[in-house]
Amino acid sequence: MRKTLLVCFGCLWSIMGPAQNDCAEAIKLSGTYFFGTANTKPDHAKAYTVLQDCANQGDAVSLALSADMLQYGVGVEKNENLAFEYMMKAAQQEYGYAEYKLGLFYRSGIGCPIDLVSSVVWLARSSNHGNKEAAYFMGYNFLKGQGVPQSYEAALSWFEQSPNPMAKHWLGYCHYFGYGVPKDTQKAIAYCNQSGTPNSKQLLKHIAENTKDKVDTAISKQIKEKETHQNTGIAQAAIEKTTIQKGQPTTSKTFKRKHLDGKWKGKLIALEWSGKQITEILPISCEFAAQGNNKVSYQWEINNTICRDTARWGHKALYFKQLKMVFDWPFSDIPSINTIDWILISAQMELKTVNKKNTL
CATH class of the missing domain: 1.25.40.10 (Tetratricopeptide repeat domain)
Structure with missing residues (x-):
């Protein structure tokens, strides 16, 4: 030094x-x-x-x-x-x-x-x-x-x-x-x-190694997947950074902590810095249970990584102690490392009904 x-x-x-x-x-x-x-x-x-x-x-x-x-x-x-x-x-x-x-x-x-x-x-x-x-x-x-x-x-x-x-x-x-x-x-x-x-x-x-073409092909395949019980699919609206597609009936609800209760399944879409292009799509499943004193217990599973803990609820958001997520890093700057760790500090929540289904 x-x-x-x-x-x-x-x-x-x-x-x-x-x-x-x-x-x-x-x-x-x-x-x-x-x-x-x-x-x-x-x-x-x-x-x-x-x-x-x-x-x-x-x-x-x-x-x-x-x-x-x-x-x-x-x-x-x-x-x-x-x-x-x-x-x-x-x-x-x-x-x-x-x-x-x-x-x-x-x-x-x-x-x-x-x-x-x-x-x-x-x-x-x-x-x-x-x-x-x-x-x-x-x-x-x-x-x-x-x-x-x-x-x-x-x-x-x-x-x-x-x-x-x-x-x-x-x-x-x-x-x-x-x-x-x-x-x-x-x-x-x-x-x-x-x-x-x-x-x-x-x-x-x-x-x-033509890494970009391989990643783009994988993303394109995921976008085209149809929704099934096991797979939530990717709504085109999500790609456009909206919560619903045009023309779909939707109603917003006043979001309360109790609305989190239950199991949720979806996709996490990572965007590049301008927020216009998708860089990664990962399946995600969450389970929440409201507790006293504005606390919420959760289980968060993404990319084969499971995190269990409690979070604090306030202002329509969850505040985490240290929710760690591990993502693939196809364009790593370091030869020996192909994943990157992210720490989620908070998550703003909104609940909408799309085609008679609750969407978080």
């Missing part, structure tokens, strides 16, 4: 922008203390100390360097709250690197509550000031709809501005699946080769 940090800080001193004239020498001396010389060992504590006069004067570079050391506890006791305070002061001076790091602080909750909207604001400012790493995170935010409305087109635009290898990976990913652009396997392969990341190497393996 320490070796990784040293490399990280090596990058920091090399990319620092212009400091106040009277602080340039202090920053240079700090770097000398941090890395050491041919005749002296690194002294991280001194590297931090010599920055503090300039940091106290409000020098953006000194503040940002100090914030990074405070964040990781290098040369000074770790203090994420003070790291956030210093980085904010530097970012408010329109210092691109500090704006970028402040965006990451808000993203991960370092010295502050997690705030994806504020993260996007600072990352966008940093990118406008030329920070290419910020452009990558902006693309990732739009890819998954984190702090911004989900948009593949916007994600692609941001990824194209960044040299980050993972930006190339996601460009390849989107071209392979046709997210925001027409499907183009050859472009996907080219971007993955440019990326060279383990993620892209694994995606190239999936492309070579």
